[in-house]
Amino acid sequence: xxxxxxxxxxxxxxxxxxxxxxxxxxxxxxxxxxxxxxxxxxxxxxxxxxxxxxxxxxxxxxxxxxxxxxxxxxxxxxxxxxxxxxxxxxxxxxxxxxxxxxxxxxxxxxxxxxxxxxxxxxxxxxxxxxxxxxxxxxxxxxxxxxxxxxxxxxxxxxxxxxxxxxxxxxxxxxxxxxxxxxxxxxxxxxxxxxxxxxxxxxxxxxxxxxxxxxxx
Amino acid sequence: xxxxxxxxxxxxxxxxxxxxxxxxxxxxxxxxxxxxxxxxxxxxxxxxxxxxxxxxxxxxxxxxxxxxxxxxxxxxxxxxxxxxxxxxxxxxxxxxxxxxxxxxxxxxxxxxxxxxxxxxxxxxxxxxxxxxxxxxxxxxxxxxxxxxxxxxxxxxxxxxxxxxxxxxxxxxxxxxxxxxxxxxxxxxxxxxxxxxxxxxxxxxxxxxxxxxxxxxxxxxxxxxxxxxxxxxxxxxxxxxxxxxxxxxxxxxxxxxxxxxxxxxxxxxxxxxxxxxxxxxxxxxxxxxxxxxxxxxxxxxxxxxxxxxxxxxxxxxxxxxxxxxxxxxxxxxxxxxxxxxxxxxxxxxxxxxxxxx
Numbered sequence: 182x183x184x185x186x187x188x189x190x191x192x193x194x195x196x197x198x199x200x201x202x203x204x205x206x207x208x209x210x211x212x213x214x215x216x217x218x219x220x221x222x223x224x225x226x227x228x229x230x231x232x233x234x235x236x237x238x239x240x241x242x243x244x245x246x247x248x249x250x251x252x253x254x255x256x257x258x259x260x261x262x263x264x265x266x267x268x269x270x271x272x273x274x275x276x277x278x279x280x281x282x283x284x285x286x287x288x289x290x291x292x293x294x295x296x297x298x299x300x301x302x303x304x305x306x307x308x309x310x311x312x313x314x315x316x317x318x319x320x321x322x323x324x325x326x327x328x329x330x331x332x333x334x335x336x337x338x339x340x341x342x343x344x345x346x347x348x349x350x351x352x353x354x355x356x357x358x359x360x361x362x363x364x365x366x367x368x369x370x371x372x373x374x375x376x377x378x379x380x381x382x383x384x385x386x387x388x389x390x391x392x393x394x395x396x397x
Numbered sequence: 398x399x400x401x402x403x404x405x406x407x408x409x410x411x412x413x414x415x416x417x418x419x420x421x422x423x424x425x426x427x428x429x430x431x432x433x434x435x436x437x438x439x440x441x442x443x444x445x446x447x448x449x450x451x452x453x454x455x456x457x458x459x460x461x462x463x464x465x466x467x468x469x470x471x472x473x474x475x476x477x478x479x480x481x482x483x484x485x486x487x488x489x490x491x492x493x494x495x496x497x498x499x500x501x502x503x504x505x506x507x508x509x510x511x512x513x514x515x516x517x518x519x520x521x522x523x524x525x526x527x528x529x530x531x532x533x534x535x536x537x538x539x540x541x542x543x544x545x546x547x548x549x550x551x552x553x554x555x556x557x558x559x560x561x562x563x564x565x566x567x568x569x570x571x572x573x574x575x576x577x578x579x580x581x582x583x584x585x586x587x588x589x590x591x592x593x594x595x596x597x598x599x600x601x602x603x604x605x606x607x608x609x610x611x612x613x614x615x616x617x618x619x620x621x622x623x624x625x626x627x628x629x630x631x632x633x634x635x636x637x638x639x640x641x642x643x644x645x646x647x648x649x650x651x652x653x654x655x656x657x658x659x660x661x662x663x664x665x666x667x668x669x670x671x672x673x674x675x676x677x678x679x680x681x682x683x684x685x686x687x688x689x690x691x692x693x694x695x696x697x698x699x700x701x702x703x704x705x706x707x708x709x710x711x712x713x714x715x716x717x718x719x720x721x722x723x724x725x726x727x728x729x730x731x732x733x734x735x736x737x738x739x740x741x742x743x744x745x746x747x748x749x750x751x752x753x
Contacts, residue, residue: 342463388490
C-alpha cells in the first residue's frame with residue numbers, strides 16, 4: 182500500500198503558536214517588570230535617597246506654609262547672603278538664625294546630612310540665573326561641595342509681588358533674629374538692590390524664585 | 398504496517414509549559430508592583446501624580462495671592478483686564494521656570510465657564526428734569542466720575558424708582574460719598590432720608606442704614622439743599638432683630654457736620670472710623686436684596702441726598718427697573734491649570750473668589 186504522504190502543515194501551525202506564545206510571554210514580562218515595585222529589591226542607598234527626598238520636600242512645604250521660606254527668599258541678599266543651619270545660636274546660646282535655618286538644622290544638620298541650597302529666578306533680561314545660598318563649601322578654595330550620587334533634590338517656588346517687603350535683621354532688638362524684621366517695600370527698591378529684578382513692571386508680580394534643596 | 402505519527406506534540410507541550418510558567422511568574426511580579434488606586438498605574442506614574450499635585454498646589458496658592466493683590470489695587474471696572482495681564486505674565490515665567498527644571502510643562506488658562514460675573518450698577522441717565530427722580534448716573538466705578546444720585550427739584554413727590562440688586566450672595570465693595578444729606582424739617586411729616594437696605598430675599602430679616610439731616614430752624618431747608626447751620630445730621634442703623642440699633646450725630650468727634658461723608662458699608666467704617674453696627678449687615682441671611690432709596694420731600698427745597706456710590710456684588714438687577722442693562726464684568730475668576738510630563742497630563746480648575 183502506498184503510504185499517504187504525510188502532511189506537515191501542522192508544523193507551520195505549531196510554529197505560529199510558538200511565536201504567539203513567545204510574544205505573549207515577552208509582553209507580559211516587559212510590562213510586569215516595568216511596573217514591579219522594586220522596593221524590596223533596591224539597595225539601602227536608593228531607599229534612603231527616596232526617604233531623604235520626601236523629607237526635603239516636606240521641609241520646603243512646611244517652610245512655605247509657615248512663611249519661613251518666603252521670608253528667606255525676601256531676605257536674600259540684603260538681609261542675609263548665606264543660609265546655614267549648622268550654626269543657629271549666638272555665644273549666649275540664644276537662637277538668632279532665621280526660621281528657615283532653624284528648620285534646616287532640625288531636619289538635616291542634626292541628622293548629619295549635608296545640603297546645598299540654590300535660588301533660581303528670572304533675570305531682567307528674561308534668562309534664568311541661579312545663586313548658591315548655602316555655606317557648604319570646602320575649606321580651601323571655597324568651592325561648592327558637590328553632592329554625592331545619591332543626593333535627593335526637592336524644589337519649591339516662591340512668588341514675590343510688588344507689594345511685598347524685604348526682610349532684614351535688627352540687632353538692636355531684645356531678641357534679634359535673622360530675617361525677622363520687615364525692610365523696604367520691594368517695588369520701591371532701586372535697581373540692583375535686590376538680586377531678583379522686577380520681571381513684570383506692568384503687573385503686581387515681581388519675580389518667581391525656585392528654591393532648590395539638594396541633600397545627601 | 399502501522400504508521401506511527403511523530404511525537405512532535407511533546408515539544409509543543411514543553412514550550413507551552415514554559416510559557417505558562419513565565420506568564421504566572423510575570424503575573425505575580427505584576428500584581429506585586431501595582432498600585433491599587435483609582436487609576437491603576439506604575440510607580441513612575443504615582444511619583445508623577447504626586448509631583449503634579451504638589452506643583453498645582455503651589456500654583457494655586459500663588460494665583461490666589463496674585464488675584465487678591467490685583468483686586469486690592471483695581472476696581473470693578475478694570476479688574477478683568479488687570480488680572481488677565483497679570484496671569485499672562487505669571488504663566489510665561491512659571492512655564493519657563495518649570496520647564497528648565499525638568500521635562501515638565503505647566504500652563505494656565507482662563508476658564509470663562511466657571512468664572513462668575515457680578516453686577517456693576519451703572520446708569521447713564523439724563524439731565525432731563527421731567528424724568529422721575531432725575532437720578533443721574535454715569536461713568537465706570539473707579540473713574541473720576543462715579544455714579545451719582547441727585548435730587549430732582551421738579552419732583553412733586555412721585556416715588557423714585559429704587560435701585561436694587563437681588564439674589565446677592567456676597568458683596569465685594571460697597572461705599573458711599575455723601576456730599577449732601579437729605580434735609581428734613583423738624584416735625585415735618587415728610588420722611589426724607591437716604592436709606593440703604595440689605596434685606597434677606599425671603600423677607601425674614603432686614604438691615605438698613607439711614608442718612609438724614611433734620612433742620613430745626615425756622616422756614617425750611619434751603620432751596621439748593623445745603624443743610625443750614627442749624628441742621629443736625631444723623632446716621633441711624635436698624636435691623637430686624639433689634640429694630641433701631643443705634644444713631645450717630647455730629648456730636649461724635651469723627652462725624653463731619655458739614656461737607657462730604659465717606660461711608661464704607663463693606664468694611665463697616667464711617668470717615669475711616671470702625672462702626673460695629675455698620676458691620677451687622679453681614680448677619681442677614683443670604684441671598685439678600687440690596688436697595689438704595691433716596692426719598693425726597695413733597696414740597697420745596699432739595700431734600701434728597703446727593704453723592705456717589707460704588708457697589709460690587711454678585712447679584713442680578715431686576716428686570717423691571719427703568720434703567721439700561723448694567724454691565725456684568727468679571728468678578729470671580731476661574732482658571733484651568735495644566736501640568737504635563739511624559740507620564741501624565743493633569744488638569745485642575747480653581748475658582749479664585751478671594752476666599753481662603
